[in-house]
Amino acid sequence: MDFKKIEAFLCVxxxxxxxxxxxxLYTSQSALSKQMKQLESEIGTPLFKKTSTGVELTQAGWEFYYYARHALPELQNTLAHIEACKGRAKAFIRFGSLPFVEDYGISDTLCSFWAKNPGVQIEFSERSQEDLIYALQRNKLDLAIVRLDMLDHSQFSTRKILTDELVVVFNKHNPLAHRKSIDLESLRNEQFILPTERSDLSQVFINACKEHGFYPDVPLTHSRHWMLLKAVQRNMGTTVMPRGMATPIHASDIACVPFDEPIETTVGFAWLPGVSLSRTAMEFVDFVCTSYNE
Incomplete structure (x- = not known):
């Protein structure tokens, strides 16, 4: 059986x-549908049934799902360890992170580890929180730096690196830019430029606004925070982001104002509790967490 089909099955x-x-999965819908039909033909029974919104598992599909969700990660983990033993490196770490390591200065710590451990091969990628969690669950990554406060801690082991607070970033000409702190009600009539809707940070802010009886006006979104800051500099609107991502810009034409009631976010490592990290991976976690906070 093609294990790529099993991975596709779990995703569907x-x-x-x-x-x-x-x-x-970065494939076409027709190609994916064909894969599932082939898988169902190999197993000898339908795994999905159509619904008004998409598909859901049949009883046989649920039986196969319980097998696949455990078998596939074990296979991938074994293959990764075999690959690491081929002599290309003394150790191998598959590591992912949200795209902010440069802003928080974590990149310097990562480079220090690589410099001190040249025999360690690290496969590094930057992805969204959702994609990182998905990659961890499918054993595509050993470790990931994510926002821990937006994580189901029952499914992951974690180690904190830092805690940051959300701030409102105004153009200096905005009257609210001169406040020492801001309440959500004062933002009711502001026009916002936020990270894309997939961003957990955007959802945290939007949900907070909803609790105060309004939905923020968000005519523009972008996946990169530095583009949001440039838009604020050009007086196109206001944004919300962690202070650590906003203050490195050192721009005189923007102001970062904290909330009256602080909204904090915690950044750290996450990995599957059922998968034993290698000694090198644990040394990597210890090094990053300790060095960053020294």
Missing amino acids: ASQKQYTAAAEK
Whole structure:
């Protein structure tokens, strides 16, 4: 059986839509549908049934799902360790992070580890929180730096690196830019430029606004925080982001104002509790957490 089909099956099962699953797997909907039909033919029974919104697992599909969700990570973990033993490196770490290591200065710590451990091969990628969690669950990554406050801690082991607070970033000409702190009600009539809707930080802010009886006006979104800051500099609107990502810009034409009631976010490592990290991976976690806070 082709294990790529099993990985695709798990993705369809979790997304409950061929369109969403195909996008996550970087393939076409028709190719994914063909894979699932081949898998069902190999097993000898339908695994999915159509619904009004997409698909859901049949009883046989649920039986196969329970097997696949455990078998596939074990296979991938074994293959990764075999690959690491081929002599290309003394140790191998598959590591992912949210795209902010440069802003928080974590990149310097990572480079220090690599410099002191030249025999360690590190496969590094930057992805969204959702994609990192998905990669961890499918054993595509050993470790990931994510926002721990936006994580289901029952499914992961974690280690904190830092805690940051959300701030409102105004153009200096905005009257609210001169306040020492801001309440959500005062932002009711502001026009916002926020990270994309997939961003957990955006959802945290939007949900906070909803609790105060309004939905923020967000005519523009972007996946990169530095583009949001440039838009604020050009007086196109206001944004919300962690202070650590906003203050390194050192721009005189923007102001970072904290909330009256602080909204904090915690950054740290996450990994699957059922998968034993290698000694090198644990040394990597210890080094980053200790060195960053020295």
